Amino acid sequence: MGVEIRVEGLTKRFGSQVIWNDVSLTLPAGEISVMLGPSGTGKSVFLKTLVGLLKPDAGAIWIQDRDLTQMRERDLYEVRKLFGVLFQDGALFGSMNLYDNVAFPLREHTKKSESDIRKIVLEKMDLVGLTGAESKLPGEISGGMRKRAGLARALVLDPEILLIDEPDSGLDPVRTSYINQLFIDLNAQIDATFLIVTHDINSTRTVPDNIGLLYHRHLAMFGPREMLLSSEEPVVRQFLNAQTIGPIGMSEEKDADELASEEGQELPPLPPIPLQLSTSDGTPRRGERPAGDWCRANGITPPPGSFQSQNAGVPGVRHSEPTPTAEAPVA
Template identity: 65%
Template sequence: MGVGAEVVDLTKSFGDQTVWSNVSLTVPAGDITVLLGPSGTGKSVFLKTLIGLLRPDRGRVYIDGQELTAMNERDLYAIRQRCGVLFQDGALFGSMTVYDNIAFPLREHTRKTEKEIRRIVGERLELVGMSGDEDKLPSEISGGMRKRAGLARALVMDPELILCDEPDSGLDPVRTAFLGKLIAELNAETGATFLIVTHDINTARTLPDHIGMLYKGELIAFAPRAEILESEEPVVKQFLNASLDGPIGMAEEKDAEDPLAHAGAAP
């Protein structure tokens, strides 16, 4: 079963640049929550701060009621073991087969035998629809398959909280819809909590139980999906309708060109 996460008055900056400040929200256990926002608003930084890869300047982070911001590295490591992360590009090791990529966390962090690992990896490959692809290299499969392989690796330790950083980036609308359906099925089957950063409007409209939105350094909205979809808040309404009319302008930079996208790289 999934665990909940909570942040209280969270503030993060790099040098004199504040990414966001005084952010408070609760990610309900067992639900799917989506975090929206224009490019460059620090959504990826938020995910890394949530699991302790980055330390906030102020505020507190709780996972399953335990405060991460007060933990030493050993206790933080134990909490991270309960989390799975799907990075934007799948973050697969290019020299390893799909099988070895998915098996890597088990070999690195557990004492399971190769027989046990083979069973678990096989189950996760089946879950994401990639049975039979285990001997391929990442360069030999499509972008969508790399995302699914990355998701299988995120699931391999039976995480209770799964963070997905733009899992739909680079995918066409049909494959994005398939990936969303897969996440919904995994949530129903495993009961794990999902927190997903995305720009995809259809994903936001159909997948989550709750939606939050970051804009100009603030959390301007967080509520159940139905409430957000009916919101008259100008930024939320503009974003969800992909409208030119509203506060969001053309000056937003792409994530790949934004220094915040690289400032929080995992050590």
Template identity: 60%
Template sequence: MGIDIHVAGLTKSFGPQVIWQDVSLTLPAGEISVMLGPSGTGKTVFLKSLLGLIKPEQGRVLVEGTDMVAGSDRKVFRARRKFGLMFQDGALFGSMNLFDNIAFPLRQHTRATEAEIRRKVLERMAMVGLDGEERKLPGQISGGMRKRAGLARALVLDPQIILCDEPDSGLDPVRTALLSQVLLDVNAVTDCTMLIVTHNIEIAATLPDNIGMLYRRDLVAFGPRELLLTSDQPAVAQFLHGSTIGPIGMAEEKDDAELARNQGTRTFDIPDQLRPSPGLPDRQGARRHHARVMAELDRLPASARNAITAKLTDPPSQTS
């Protein structure tokens, strides 16, 4: 099962430039979360901060009691073993075939025998739909296959947390949809906690349990997918629905007066969330998510409450 990540008061700057400030959220155990935001808002920096690869000036990132910001190098390195990272470009070694690429973490960080390594690598390749492709080189396969190979490598050490940096980058809509289904199926099988950084609205609308958004140096929203998709926050509504009307412009930021002019109540339909492929187990994270959202309904506006209850009348279950 996945584990919670607790982020409290996180602030990061590069010189005089503040990237984001006072970011606080909890990534719930076993659930899929997506982090959105216009270009240049520090989404990848946030991802690296969770891993302890970038050190914010203030705040904490707690992973089972270890502070990834202020903890000792030894403790941070040990906690980092709980993570798997899917890089934007796959980050595969061009001279190694897919089998050796995926086996690399096992050979570097464990004392597993070659028989054990082979079993684990082939299992992970099958999980992401790469059966029989182990002898191919990265240059001989499509971009979508390289992404899936990168995901298999992220999974090979059985992490409790998977971080995905723009997994849809460079993919056409069909392969993006297929990769979304693979990510959801991986969560159904492993119950790992997942955070996906993306610009893709379709992924945000149909894949995650939770959505966050970085904008104007702040985390302007983080919460259950159903709440964000019915949000009347101007920047959130504009981004999630790809509208030209709103505070986000070509200059990436508008002034406060323009932001105020775009305040207002907007409601939207909530698209159906993806379900695991036939034959896979129900997502335990989806069940926990369902219970949490139902507990929050009373504090929502009627329009949002009606849209959500239409989608959450029963706990998620595998369809036939």
């Protein structure tokens, strides 16, 4: 069962450099959230701060009515057991086979017998599709398999919160699609609270229940997927739709001359909002909402063509049911 994470006024600096300032958001229990941002905006730092590996300069992180920023190290150690973390490269021990890598947290943090450990490890490896690969070393497998092994290791302590850093880094589009579907299916099975850091716009448009965007040392926006995908806020619109017109430049922010040269240029229309991925077997998730629900509730007319399946007739691909009134003005 996932737990809510409430972040209030979080600020982090390294010396005189402000990474982000006064960040406040709530990660809903059991839902999938994605954090985006241009390179260098502190997304990985945000993950490390949430799990207590880095201490913020100001603010609070509330989990189960306890503020992580005020905990003693011994108490923080116990709270960290709520977390599972998937690092960018899997962070596997190169000298251990996959079985021992996945078993490591159980041997380190529990007093379970080897027979119990074996049962749990094989169950988690089966969950991520690695049955039969237990004896392989990390150097003998693909990047996608390493990420899945890292995910199995993150799952062995049955975490209530799963932090995932750049899961698509180094993966081709097909493997990225597989791991996206795996996240959706896992969320339905374990009901944990997911926070994924990614640059992949297609994943962001189809996987999460909520999206956040870090930009220029602050949280530009955080909210339901449909809210950000229909947003006219310049930085949100530019980043989520991979457009060149907007405040983001090659060095994060464009200067005044660059922005002035764009005045009067017509922005391309917002692309249709795609259907959110659904589970492989149709099992409902806690964070899943009917397509177009947020738009209807907030009087927003989504871009034409929104919520139409782009995989109709493709075997093995499941999506939420389209909303018939999605293209009509929303009352």
